[in-house]
Amino acid sequence: xxxxxHLHLHVNGEPVDVVAPIHNTLLEVLRENLRLTxxxxxxELGECGTCTVLVDGxxxxxxxxxxxxxxxxxxxxxxxxxxxxxxxxxxxxxAETGAAQCGYCTPGILMAAKxxxxxxxxxxxxxxxxxxxxxxxxxxGYIQILQAIERAAAGDVGKPISV
Amino acid sequence: xxxxxxxxxxxELFQPTSLEDALALKRRYGKASWAYAGGLDxxxxxxDRIKRPDAVIDLSGVAELRGIRxxxxxxxxxxxxxxxxVETHAGIQSDFGLLSDxxxxxxxxxxxxxxxxxxxxxxxTRCSYYRGGWPCYRAGGNICYxxxxxxxxxxxxxxxxxxxxxxxxxxTAPALIALDAKFVIQGTGGEKVxxxxxxxxxxxTDITRMTxxxxxxxxxxxxxPGTWKGAQFYFExxxxxxxxxxxxxxxxxxxxxxxxKIEDIRIVxxxxxxxxxxxxxxxxxxxxxxxxxxxxxxxxxLATLGNRPLQHNAYKIPLMRNLVKRAxxxxxx
Ligand SMILES: Cc1cc2nc3c(=O)[nH]c(=O)nc-3n(C[C@H](O)[C@H](O)[C@H](O)COP(=O)(O)OP(=O)(O)OC[C@H]3O[C@@H](n4cnc5c(N)ncnc54)[C@H](O)[C@@H]3O)c2cc1C
Ligand code: SF4
Ligand code: FES
Ligand code: FES
Numbered sequence: 001x002x003x004x005x006h007l008h009l010h011v012n013g014e015p016v017d018v019v020a021p022i023h024n025t026l027l028e029v030l031r032e033n034l035r036l037t038x039x040x041x042x043x044e045l046g047e048c049g050t051c052t053v054l055v056d057g058x059x060x061x062x063x064x065x066x067x068x069x070x071x072x073x074x075x076x077x078x079x080x081x082x083x084x085x086x087x088x089x090x091x092x093x094x095a096e097t098g099a100a101q102c103g104y105c106t107p108g109i110l111m112a113a114k115x116x117x118x119x120x121x122x123x124x125x126x127x128x129x130x131x132x133x134x135x136x137x138x139x140x141g142y143i144q145i146l147q148a149i150e151r152a153a154a155g156d157v158g159k160p161i162s163v
Numbered sequence: 164x165x166x167x168x169x170x171x172x173x174x175e176l177f178q179p180t181s182l183e184d185a186l187a188l189k190r191r192y193g194k195a196s197w198a199y200a201g202g203l204d205x206x207x208x209x210x211d212r213i214k215r216p217d218a219v220i221d222l223s224g225v226a227e228l229r230g231i232r233x234x235x236x237x238x239x240x241x242x243x244x245x246x247x248x249v250e251t252h253a254g255i256q257s258d259f260g261l262l263s264d265x266x267x268x269x270x271x272x273x274x275x276x277x278x279x280x281x282x283x284x285x286x287x288t289r290c291s292y293y294r295g296g297w298p299c300y301r302a303g304g305n306i307c308y309x310x311x312x313x314x315x316x317x318x319x320x321x322x323x324x325x326x327x328x329x330x331x332x333x334x335t336a337p338a339l340i341a342l343d344a345k346f347v348i349q350g351t352g353g354e355k356v357x358x359x360x361x362x363x364x365x366x367x368t369d370i371t372r373m374t375x376x377x378x379x380x381x382x383x384x385x386x387x388p389g390t391w392k393g394a395q396f397y398f399e400x401x402x403x404x405x406x407x408x409x410x411x412x413x414x415x416x417x418x419x420x421x422x423x424k425i426e427d428i429r430i431v432x433x434x435x436x437x438x439x440x441x442x443x444x445x446x447x448x449x450x451x452x453x454x455x456x457x458x459x460x461x462x463x464x465l466a467t468l469g470n471r472p473l474q475h476n477a478y479k480i481p482l483m484r485n486l487v488k489r490a491x492x493x494x495x496x
Binding site for chain 2: 021023068112
């Protein structure tokens with residue numbers, strides 16, 4: 001019994017129709033049905049945060065969510081960060097400070113950071129750390145990630161980096 | 164054993180839009196049904212194919228389970244309120260800060276956005292043998308893998324263990340007991356309202372469950388009476404990392420001081436037994452005393468009486484002792 005369901009989702013500002021088994025997670029539907037492969041598969045258990053997307057502006061784990069429940073919500077993935085083909089200031093700041101090494105955690109962290117900056121445009125270091133508490137990075141040591149978010153928040157994107 | 168497959172096998176999903184319909188489904192499918200709240204624990208079990216219910220009943224469309232309301236002198240929290248809702252609710256913060264504090268210490272922001280209060284108090288134990296699909300007592304088998312000479316049992320119980328030595332992992336459950344919350348349950352026998360303390364059970368009552376919920380039951384709301392409103396609260400959770408990790412030991416307390424003496428107090432510890440452990444003896448001893456360092460130290464000693472450590476969890480004994488002491492000393496006026 002692989003009951004398929006017609007789902008009406010709203011992803012990155014556009015309505016999309018998908019036919020998928022109801023037991024597929026949001027992560028699977030985003031990646032496999034919608035080909036939005038920016039959002040990554042990690043632990044599948046809620047323990048890494050790389051699958052983070054925004055649902056009505058709040059970070060959630062797409063590996064532990066059923067899309068059928070989110071039909072009335074606005075879903076935002078890392079692909080939705082760019083506007084008119086231009087990278088989001090957070091993305092530029094991440095590139096400038098070297099906040100991504102392998103990059104596997106980056107989509108999830110960008111989404112958590114985006115949600116934070118929407119609510120709190122000039123967060124303190126401590127507040128950034130708390131907002132990112134649900135996202136693991138195995139490479140950067142986090143410092144550059146925190147700096148990138150501070151840089152984006154301060155509107156310093158494009159300016160020379162002072163070390 | 165322990166095969167992690169990541170993808171969820173098919174299940175039948177029901178999306179009732181009223182409590183009545185949800186209860187009818189629960190009744191119809193009984194033991195083969197599964198209440199689906201935030202889905203964090205639920206999908207975890209389904210992915211590993213360890214639990215395979217026939218009928219998954221999604222509670223998210225049931226309006227009766229939502230919302231946080233002021234009632235009389237207290238507050239009533241719908242079971243489907245998220246932990247973030249509970250953590251950020253202004254009334255809960257000002258009157259029952261113990262609960263906001265406990266909710267804010269759960270896991271990560273994402274998990275608090277998705278996890279519900281009802282799911283948090285009803286969640287199953289995190290014993291890694293059981294979670295890994297090992298056929299232990301709790302899973303219906305006849306061995307406890309956590310209680311053998313070579314077991315890894317650093318996170319397991321000091322108290323009230325039976326054949327199963329697993330602990331209750333919830334952070335909000337002990338806070339709710341300290342606040343004298345009442346749990347409202349709807350089920351085959353109509354509505355039941357139980358003291359938070361009586362919602363949780365030990366393996367000697369039923370080794371396969373953590374709560375009194377019967378297969379046809381739904382937890383609909385949690386009521387916090389005004390009894391402890393504005394009391395002095397203390398919550399502390401000791402864990403390996405400051406995010407994600409479950410408590411190694413936690414303490415939740417509510418205390419009323421009058422004329423320099425402890426007029427009334429509740430202290431509840433979690434992650435030391437199969438249900439949150441309310442320290443009745445300690446509470447009795449503390450009434451009428453001053454909240455000093457010495458009194459706190461004596462209370463800490465009393466709190467640990469009767470503990471039965473396993474090979475790797477004796478470190479929880481001094482943790483308990485010190486947390487009890489801090490709960491009292493930290494609240495000193
Ligand atoms: C990685 C990770 C880390 C975590 N860390 C912590 C932590 O540090 N502290 C902590 O306290 N918790 C922690 N949790 C638990 C988490 O906070 C959730 O509360 C929990 O997983 C279940 O909540 P849920 O709403 O997702 O419920 P679900 O997963 O949907 O349900 C959980 C169980 O409760 C039952 N249930 C749920 N609601 C009802 C209801 N209204 N009536 C009857 N039965 C019901 C379900 O049938 C199921 O058996 C963690 C979870 C994860 C995945
Ligand atoms: S502690 Fe309980 S849940 Fe863990 S292996 Fe033993 S019987 Fe199973
Ligand atoms: S893949 Fe979702 S939290 Fe790790
Ligand atoms: S850059 Fe590799 S995990 Fe973060």
